[in-house]
Amino acid sequence: MSENKLNPDTRERILDFAEREFMAYGYEGTSMRMITSAAGVNLAAVNYHFGSKEGLLREVFRRRLGWLNGERLRVLTTLEEQAKGTPLKPSQVLEAFFGTLLRIGEDDAHGGMTFLRLLGRTLTDPAEFIRTFFASEYAEVIERYKLALFRALPDVPRAEIVWRLHFMLGAMSYAIAGTDVLQVITGLGIGDAAGEALDAKSEAKKLAERLMPFLLGGLRAPLPSAMAAAKRAAPTRRRASDLAEKKR
Amino acid sequence: MSENKLNPDTRERILDFAEREFMAYGYEGTSMRMITSAAGVNLAAVNYHFGSKEGLLREVFRRRLGWLNGERLRVLTTLEEQAKGTPLKPSQVLEAFFGTLLRIGEDDAHGGMTFLRLLGRTLTDPAEFIRTFFASEYAEVIERYKLALFRALPDVPRAEIVWRLHFMLGAMSYAIAGTDVLQVITGLGIGDAAGEALDAKSEAKKLAERLMPFLLGGLRAPLPSAMAAAKRAAPTRRRASDLAEKKR
DNA sequence: CTTTGGTTCAAACGTTCGTTTTATACTAGG
DNA sequence: CCTAGTATAAAACGAACGTTTGAACCAAAG
Numbered sequence: 432m433s434e435n436k437l438n439p440d441t442r443e444r445i446l447d448f449a450e451r452e453f454m455a456y457g458y459e460g461t462s463m464r465m466i467t468s469a470a471g472v473n474l475a476a477v478n479y480h481f482g483s484k485e486g487l488l489r490e491v492f493r494r495r496l497g498w499l500n501g502e503r504l505r506v507l508t509t510l511e512e513q514a515k516g517t518p519l520k521p522s523q524v525l526e527a528f529f530g531t532l533l534r535i536g537e538d539d540a541h542g543g544m545t546f547l548r549l550l551g552r553t554l555t556d557p558a559e560f561i562r563t564f565f566a567s568e569y570a571e572v573i574e575r576y577k578l579a580l581f582r583a584l585p586d587v588p589r590a591e592i593v594w595r596l597h598f599m600l601g602a603m604s605y606a607i608a609g610t611d612v613l614q615v616i617t618g619l620g621i622g623d624a625a626g627e628a629l630d631a632k633s634e635a636k637k638l639a640e641r642l643m644p645f646l647l648g649g650l651r652a653p654l655p656s657a658m659a660a661a662k663r664a665a666p667t668r669r670r671a672s673d674l675a676e677k678k679r
Numbered sequence: 680m681s682e683n684k685l686n687p688d689t690r691e692r693i694l695d696f697a698e699r700e701f702m703a704y705g706y707e708g709t710s711m712r713m714i715t716s717a718a719g720v721n722l723a724a725v726n727y728h729f730g731s732k733e734g735l736l737r738e739v740f741r742r743r744l745g746w747l748n749g750e751r752l753r754v755l756t757t758l759e760e761q762a763k764g765t766p767l768k769p770s771q772v773l774e775a776f777f778g779t780l781l782r783i784g785e786d787d788a789h790g791g792m793t794f795l796r797l798l799g800r801t802l803t804d805p806a807e808f809i810r811t812f813f814a815s816e817y818a819e820v821i822e823r824y825k826l827a828l829f830r831a832l833p834d835v836p837r838a839e840i841v842w843r844l845h846f847m848l849g850a851m852s853y854a855i856a857g858t859d860v861l862q863v864i865t866g867l868g869i870g871d872a873a874g875e876a877l878d879a880k881s882e883a884k885k886l887a888e889r890l891m892p893f894l895l896g897g898l899r900a901p902l903p904s905a906m907a908a909a910k911r912a913a914p915t916r917r918r919a920s921d922l923a924e925k926k927r
Numbered sequence: 928c929t930t931t932g933g934t935t936c937a938a939a940c941g942t943t944c945g946t947t948t949t950a951t952a953c954t955a956g957g
Numbered sequence: 958c959c960t961a962g963t964a965t966a967a968a969a970c971g972a973a974c975g976t977t978t979g980a981a982c983c984a985a986a987g
Contacts, residue, residue: 457805463975473936479977517788526887552803555856557705562852562858569860584929594889597859598850602897605849608803612817612848641689641842649850663943689964711945721966726946728964 442480444470450491450542456555458488462497474505485560492553492568495535495542501529502571511625518582525646528576530605533642536607536635544631548562551608554600584650589652607644686862690728692718698739698790702797733808740801740816743783743790748820753777755823773894776824777851778853780891784883792855793877798832799856802848832898837915839902849892854890 452461456513463484467474506527510519536542553561553621573596580592623641696718698710711732715722729735742812754775783789790797801809821844828840853859 453803457705457707460806462973464973473934475937475977476935478972489773552805554860555800555803555853555858557703557800557858558708565860573860591889595893598854598890598893600859601853602846604853605803606846612802612813612821629784641839642846643964644900644903645843645846645897649833649897652892652896655888655892679709712943720947721964723947723967726964732945830954 434570441472441565443510444472445477445480446491450549451545453491455553455660457552458558459562463487478553482644484636488561489564491549492564495546496568498541499532500568503528504574506531507579508514511579518585520636521580521583522647522648524576524579524583525599525643525650528572529599529643529646530639531634532603533607533639536638537632544635547607547635548609551606553605571593571676579588587654596650602643602646606638625648687719689724692720692726693728693735694739698734698797699793701736701739702793702800705800706809711735712845735872736809737812740795740812743794743798744816744875746789747780747783748816751776751820752823754779755827759827766833767827768833769828769898770833770895772827773823773847773891776820777847777891777894778887780856781883781887784886785880792857792883795855795883796857799854800851800858802852835902844900845895850894850897851890854886863868 445466449461449466452466452469455461456465459539463477464474467477468489477484477487478512481490491544510523510527532547536544537548554565556562577596584592633679693714697709697714700714700717702707704713711725712722714735725732725735731737755772758771758775780795784792784795802813804810825844827849828844829837832840839850
């Protein structure tokens with residue numbers, strides 16, 4: 432008896448091609464025959480290695496999310512050790528959480544843009560088993576980062592921080608999904624002002640550069656209550672900003 | 680021959696229940712039998728009234744998006760007329776675009792939270808016919824609002840504005856989809872700090888109150904280039920903010 | 928060599944899918 | 958009354974689905 436020697440070729444091939452097909456057509460829209468014929472393996476191999484189609488999807492994500500969320504926890508722990516008890520800056524927390532993810536886009540060894548797109552598209556899938564799977568995969572890392580943000584923004588109500596974490600996840604998820612109405616309308620991907628097509632790695636880098644400031648700006652925006660108070664005090668005032676809106 | 684007298688009951692019933700089922704299980708995950716048996720109509724009625732399952736989905740969205748995007752155009756036109764040629768404020772543009780959408784959540788006559796969730800979940804669906812459909816439905820309104828933002832932020836590179844519009848759409852889409860990892864982990868919906876369940880209308884109102892400041896903060900965040908320049912000038916400085924991050 | 932257990936394969940299983948067909952009722956116009 | 962035209966109904970269609978079966982293959986252990 433060989434000690435649990437699975438055939439690495441077939442198993443990994445299935446995962447690689449499943450990742451791509453699920454990304455392109457969604458979970459329900461992808462048949463096992465599409466995957467196995469693309470991978471050049473027998474149809475029954477999926478059920479042999481992963482038990483079921485659901486099991487296959489779970490393994491596709493576990494393979495990537497296990498590494499990603501482990502890395503996220505590791506990076507956050509390192510930052511907190513370096514800070515020696517003082518709260519981290521919000522930008523550090525965001526960089527650790529979103530930067531670690533976005534760097535996958537430039538790293539084909541961990542799935543590259545294919546996996547990022549798959550993740551973005553699957554995070555809003557309503558299927559019950561997918562949602563509970565993500566919940567368990569993300570539970571620890573979300574909890575840790577939530578606490579880090581609470582400490583980084585001690586004067587902001589915690590409920591408000593949770594809301595904004597929610598919004599940031601959304602902006603990221605949708606941005607990496609890359610099925611945007613804007614993109615479809617403009618034809619190509621977002622690309623450049625000139626509109627030339629970009630390879631996946633440049634695309635990932637541009638995305639990260641653009642997304643991080645947006646998230647930070649959203650996270651630190653005035654609270655609704657603060658805005659209402661400001662409006663009462665000086666109804667027409669404009670807020671200072673590094674952006675183009677003129678200072679008052 | 681009666682002049683195109685469709686049976687409003689059956690047709691509308693199908694649309695109403697299709698909306699709900701598609702929201703709960705996704706397009707591919709919903710069978711026509713699920714819809715027709717929930718609506719209490721004959722299976723063949725869908726093909727009779729809408730031609731196909733794809734045609735049904737398109738009509739589900741056309742019914743709502745037609746009104747929504749018409750309203751968006753109307754509101755923007757009114758604002759621009761009132762401004763008499765001067766650029767609008769970014770907050771006005773966002774309010775017109777996102778506020779008009781979010782108010783649907785409180786308005787069951789236009790689909791309420793059911794439609795908002797369906798929209799959020801379907802915007803990232805990779806199916807080709809869905810994406811091209813959305814592209815054509817949104818083309819005009821996106822173009823108009825893009826130009827309004829260009830005028831509202833004349834000193835910001837246009838490519839940057841398109842990126843941020845993209846991110847804002849994502850934050851909104853994901854937020855209204857309401858299938859967030861955070862929500863699954865915390866059990867209930869986002870609800871309140873106390874965690875009590877909220878009815879759909881209060882939920883919609885809370886969401887709008889929280890989302891709009893976030894979007895505005897993200898839209899007006901410092902540009903990547905500005906941040907790099909600031910970092911060169913004073914590497915450790917903190918930005919002033921109405922939020923809690925303390926000034927140094 | 929024989930045996931054993933992990934792996935691949937072709938074929939078939941029963942179910943469910945979207946769609947079509949055919950027949951029947953109902954509603955006006957002539 | 959009769960007749961189109963519209964709408965609903967029940968039943969069936971072929972195709973595609975996820976899964977299972979049972980035999981074949983193959984490397985290593987006994």
